[in-house]
Amino acid sequence: xxxxxxxxxxxxxxxxxxxxxxxxxxxxxxxxxxxxxxxxxxxxxxxxxxxxxxxxxxxxxxxxxxxxxxxxxxxxxxxxxxxxxxxxxxxxxxxxxxxxxxxxxxxxxxxxxxxxxxxxxxxxxxxxxxxxxxxxxxxxxxxxxxxxxxxxxxxxxxxxxxxxxxxxxxxxxxxxxxxxxxxxxxxxxxxxxxxxxxxxxxxxxxxxxxxxxxxxxxxxxxxxxxxxxxxxxxxxxxxxxxxxxxxxxxxxxxxxxxxxxxxxxxxxxxxxxxxxxx
Numbered sequence: 001x002x003x004x005x006x007x008x009x010x011x012x013x014x015x016x017x018x019x020x021x022x023x024x025x026x027x028x029x030x031x032x033x034x035x036x037x038x039x040x041x042x043x044x045x046x047x048x049x050x051x052x053x054x055x056x057x058x059x060x061x062x063x064x065x066x067x068x069x070x071x072x073x074x075x076x077x078x079x080x081x082x083x084x085x086x087x088x089x090x091x092x093x094x095x096x097x098x099x100x101x102x103x104x105x106x107x108x109x110x111x112x113x114x115x116x117x118x119x120x121x122x123x124x125x126x127x128x129x130x131x132x133x134x135x136x137x138x139x140x141x142x143x144x145x146x147x148x149x150x151x152x153x154x155x156x157x158x159x160x161x162x163x164x165x166x167x168x169x170x171x172x173x174x175x176x177x178x179x180x181x182x183x184x185x186x187x188x189x190x191x192x193x194x195x196x197x198x199x200x201x202x203x204x205x206x207x208x209x210x211x212x213x214x215x216x217x218x219x220x221x222x223x224x225x226x227x228x229x230x231x232x233x234x235x236x237x238x239x240x241x242x243x244x245x246x247x248x249x250x251x252x253x254x255x256x257x258x259x260x261x262x263x264x265x266x267x268x269x270x271x272x273x274x275x276x277x278x
Contacts, residue, residue, distance in 0.1 A: 013064040019273025021239060023056040023078055025265040027112060029146075031091035034101060041262075042091055048110040049082040056267065068124040072138070078265060079113045092155065095175045101153035111147035114263060116140055116243065122188065131191040136204065139181040140217065142245060144261065146175045177247060177261070182208050184217055196227040200235070215245035223271075235273045242266040 027044040044050045060074035090104040102108065120138020149172040186204030193199060204219040223237025247261040 013062075013277055015062045015064075015275050015277045017060040017062070017235070017273050017275035018057075019060075019235070019271055020055055020057040021241075021267050021269065021271035022053055023241075023265045023267045024053055025050070025078065025080070026052070027264065028262050029093070030260040031093045034090055034092045040089075040091075042089070044080075044110065044112055047084075047089060048108070049084050050080045050110060050112060051082070054078060054080060058273075060273075068127065068134075070122045070124075072118075072120050072122060072136075074118050076116045077114070081109070081111050084108045084110065087150075095173065099155040100148075100173055101155050102148060103151050103153070106151035108148060108150035111145065111149075113143075113145040114265075115143040117143070118184065120184070120186075122186075130193070131189070133189045134187070136186040136188060136202075138184045138186070138204070140184055140206070141181050142179045142243075142263075144177040144179075144247075144263070146177075148173050179213055179215075179245070179247070182206060182213070182215060182217075184219075186219075190225075198225040198227075199223075200225050200237070213245065213247055216242070217244075218242045221271075231276050231278070233275045233277070235275065237271050237273075238269070239271045240266075240268050 025045065027050070028041045029044070030039055031042045032039050042048070045052045056076060056078055058074060058076045060072065062070055062072045064070040085107055087102065087104050087106060087108045090102060092099055092101050094100075118138050118140040120136050122134050122136040124132045124134040126133040152170055152173055154170055184204050184206035186202060188200075188202040190201070191199045199222075201222045202219070203221075205217065207216045208214070218240065219242075220240040221237050223235050223239075225233055225235045227233045242264075243266070244264045245261070247263075
């Protein structure tokens with residue numbers, strides 16, 4: 001019998017896995033053109049020069065107990081910063097009931113940090129001497145941190161949609177958003193075909209539309225796990241991973257666009273990780 005991560009499943013096994021892969025990102029935000037007063041989509045990658053492809057590390061913890069049960073916790077991050085020497089398209093956004101005016105022509109430093117934390121439970125439905133098949137149920141939360149630093153004005157409501165707001169400029173604004181825990185469901189299967197060599201697979205999925213959040217997560221993994229000492233294992237896998245989340249925030253001012261987010265990033269390709277079982 002093998003565990004969710006592919007290691008031999010003993011009562012009370014605890015495994016920590018560290019690895020990484022490259023992600024492909026496409027992130028945009030709904031904003032307002034201060035000249036025309038019309039809303040438009042600001043693209044973080046093309047308009048603000050954030051990297052489209054970035055190394056994405058991950059950490060996964062797994063505790064296997066009572067023969068068939070396991071808990072898992074994993075964390076992925078995508079942190080990006082970029083500097084735009086001369087912003088082409090000015091825009092206004094409303095964050096926490098305050099309207100900010102970000103002007104064209106000036107240097108703008110942009111930050112977008114996304115962290116995904118997942119916690120779940122797995123149960124081995126079918127077990128054999130060299131294989132197991134199970135079901136998983138989990139929750140995942142996204143932590144989103146957006147920052148802009150440059151020539152930024154703070155506008156009163158009456159000053160919105162005016163080319164230059166009369167309020168004093170500030171150097172930096174930060175918006176932090178945390179999604180409510182969203183469910184994901186999955187299946188996994190592992191087969192030890194030679195002692196110390198295990199084929200591992202899993203598929204997880206969620207889709208939800210609740211209040212101001214609509215999102216989808218797909219995570220499919222097929223890999224080979226090799227044990228090279230009593231506790232250490234090396235894993236090579238092919239992974240399809242996609243997160244697509246829309247966050248629609250509400251505004252009392254109908255003339256200004258709130259910082260509505262559309263966050264998409266995916267990865268299709270090889271990944272490498274190392275794990276240790278205590």
